[in-house]
Amino acid sequence: MTWNIPLFKMYWDQNDLNAITTTLSSGMNWAVGSEVTHFEHDLSENIGTKYCLTFNSGTSALHASLLAYEVGKSDEVIVPSFTFIATANAPLFVGAKPVFADIEEKTLGLSPESVLEHITPKTKAIIPVHYGGCPCMIHELREIADDHNLILIEDAAESFGAKIKGVKVGTFGDSAMLSFCQNKIITTGEGGAIVTDSRKLYEKMKLIRSHGRLETSDYFSSQEPMDYITLGYNFRLSNIAASLGLTQLQKVDTMIQMRKKIAEKYVTLLKKYAPKASPMLSPYGYDHVYQLFSVRLLDRNRLMEFLTSKGIMSKIYFPPVHLTHYYKKKLGYEISLPITETVAENIVSLPIYPGMSDEDLRTVVEAVGEFYQENQ
Structure with a gap:
């Protein structure tokens, strides 16, 4: 696609x-x-x-x-x-x-x-x-x-x-x-x-x-x-x-600063959709470089489908390794990791990259808003 x-x-x-x-x-x-x-x-x-x-x-x-x-x-x-x-x-x-x-x-x-x-x-x-x-x-x-x-x-x-x-x-x-x-x-x-x-x-x-x-x-x-x-x-x-x-x-310092600025804009624009959309924020003193911009969402899977219909890519980082076919069926791992499994059920990564335009960022956030307005 x-x-x-x-x-x-x-x-x-x-x-x-x-x-x-x-x-x-x-x-x-x-x-x-x-x-x-x-x-x-x-x-x-x-x-x-x-x-x-x-x-x-x-x-x-x-x-x-x-x-x-x-x-x-x-x-x-x-x-x-x-x-x-x-x-x-x-x-x-x-x-x-x-x-x-x-x-x-x-x-x-x-x-x-x-x-x-x-x-x-x-x-x-x-x-x-x-x-x-x-x-x-x-x-x-x-x-x-x-x-x-x-x-x-x-x-x-x-x-x-x-x-x-x-x-x-x-x-x-x-x-x-x-x-x-x-x-x-x-x-x-x-x-x-x-x-x-x-x-x-x-x-x-x-x-x-x-x-x-x-x-x-x-x-x-x-x-x-x-x-x-x-x-x-x-x-x-x-x-x-x-x-x-x-x-x-x-140019790594420049690229990191670009990522941080995009993430800051995301956080500001997504505030109106809280608590349905909750960006991952780092603790005080922890300097996040935003290789991913991850958000925990209500109704994550349906929102991803909606974004896809708009041509906006999103992705789950990460499905738990212990639940993959290889680890569960081949290696026989039968364990419970409650926080891992809960987070993996509602987290999604939205587009972020150095050079991402304000227009594209607003398009992503507006699509998130449109989904929640239609599914109140």
Whole structure:
């Protein structure tokens, strides 16, 4: 379907085109090259960590991090069910068991109380998600991880640039995953990264990312024989993608400010429809970057149908993972997560992207109003 107003659009400019053209025109180093190293340096500097390693997706980054932490068979990893399925699948990739804890309603991130209830002697790690651009209750989760000697990996796929009292998401955990998929804050089309202060983790992930190869120089331009010292994968981000990531990163602050202004306008315009439409607002001191603009609605499914009839896209982020066919029928998960299930029944994401016009925003809000007027 062609949408009059899509859920998201990529924000790009001539600098993005020039960067990719320069890399392509070189006729060399499309897979591995200096732009990858440059992008990793700038990412770690932006987030405030010592190290960064890029991957071909956020999913690969999570997979590699669990391998590097030696999470495996007989281990349990606490995750939310209110997330994209990759968060829950990553433990399965390494033979561990994902254990679902419930969320809390302030940030829609993992509930510290629920996490505590799910810790067992087998628990090795916690992977909280910063939902939709809003930091979760990461201070409390950091304390729990420290108290129980657990690894804390932030899933910051949706929240690049988000902060709590000026401290950026991605610096609270032992490591953090970033995603650069096309609908994220910055994008390389597909891509991801792990940021960390651990040199040991960084070096282990370098091997995992590239076939277990001990690289002392650029593999593709060196005649030097290189040894393979462990099992690894082909998880590399291309130099082409990294060149785009660099120019996206240069304007990330501008793009975040654009998102915030659009979100502020949404909140103001939707006030007249409260409590039927309740935008997700972050707690005081939590700096939301609005990768998603999520609203909890009365009569959500019928409203989505109405918006679709107007050519306005909306989407449910997220249907609970524990209720998917694979987890419920194939893996046999029979659990109850009351807050997760309640939130997932009435939440919807409305269109938001840098450059969204005031006219399109008003069109979305007016369509919401029209629906409620017709269904009083």
